[in-house]
Amino acid sequence: MxxxxxxxxxxxxxxxxxxxxLEHRTIxxxxxxxANVVYIYLEKLNDESQTFILQLEQVIQMKNLKPAMIKIYDYYQPGGLQISSHSGAGS
Known part of the structure; x- marks a missing residue:
């Protein structure tokens, strides 16, 4: 997983x-x-490219937003971690 x-x-x-x-996607x-994290569980990945779009709603106006992290890992081997950061499309 x-x-x-x-x-x-x-x-x-x-x-x-x-x-x-997202819930309607078969993968x-x-x-x-x-509160501040979304976990998406996939049964497995293969060599096919996948795109996941998460639309966010701003509920509190913040200044100087810091990039947030995206982590991708195997549930059974979390040591093989891939990390990226995002700051939002409008930033």
């Missing part, structure tokens, strides 16, 4: 429509949303 862990930017939440659209097994 592969986990995509998306830290949300400060002041943002995952849009409910975005979650619904996604489960989605968990915590």
């Amino acid at each position: 592969v986990i995509i862990e998306v830290s949300l930017l400060s002041g943002f939440i995952l849009a409910s429509r975005s979650r619904t659209l 996604i097994k489960k989605i968990e949303v915590e």
Whole structure:
């Protein structure tokens, strides 16, 4: 199982429509949303490229947003971690 862990930017939440659209993708097994992190569980990945779009809603106006992290790892071997950062499309 592969986990995509998306830290949300400060002041943002995952849009409910975005979650619904993600849940309808066959590759996604489960989605968990915590206060500032979205966990996307995939049964497996192959060599085929995948794109996941998460639409966020700003609920609190923040200044000087810091980049947030995206982590991708195998549930059974979390040491093989891939990390990236994001700052949002509008930044």
